[in-house]
Amino acid sequence: MRIAHVRANAVTVTATTQELSALIAGARLAVALMAADPQAPAEARALRDLLERVLADYDSGLSRARNGGSACTSRSSPSTSPT
Numbered sequence: 779m780r781i782a783h784v785r786a787n788a789v790t791v792t793a794t795t796q797e798l799s800a801l802i803a804g805a806r807l808a809v810a811l812m813a814a815d816p817q818a819p820a821e822a823r824a825l826r827d828l829l830e831r832v833l834a835d836y837d838s839g840l841s842r843a844r845n846g847g848s849a850c851t852s853r854s855s856p857s858t859s860p861t
Contacts (some may be wrong), residue, residue, distance in 0.1 A: 805833055 780792040793801070812818060812826040841847075 802833070802836060805829055809833065 779797045782790045
């Protein structure tokens with residue numbers, strides 16, 4: 779896996795499909811564990827919400843790629859969110 783810093787708060791990640799699968803599986807596990815804690819502090823719930831949005835973006839991009847669509851532009855980052 780290679781990570782290159784593009785600008786502040788932006789990176790480019792080059793990963794094998796196995797590495798990407800492991801990252802996504804870890805993210806899904808983290809969301810499930812966070813969701814299972816009814817007493818989680820507000821900060822943890824906010825992080826869970828962000829991670830859920832990132833995973834939704836990934837799932838959407840993967841679906842488009844499988845259907846021959848264009849590359850995904852993440853909506854999870856505030857810098858790319860519509861205003």
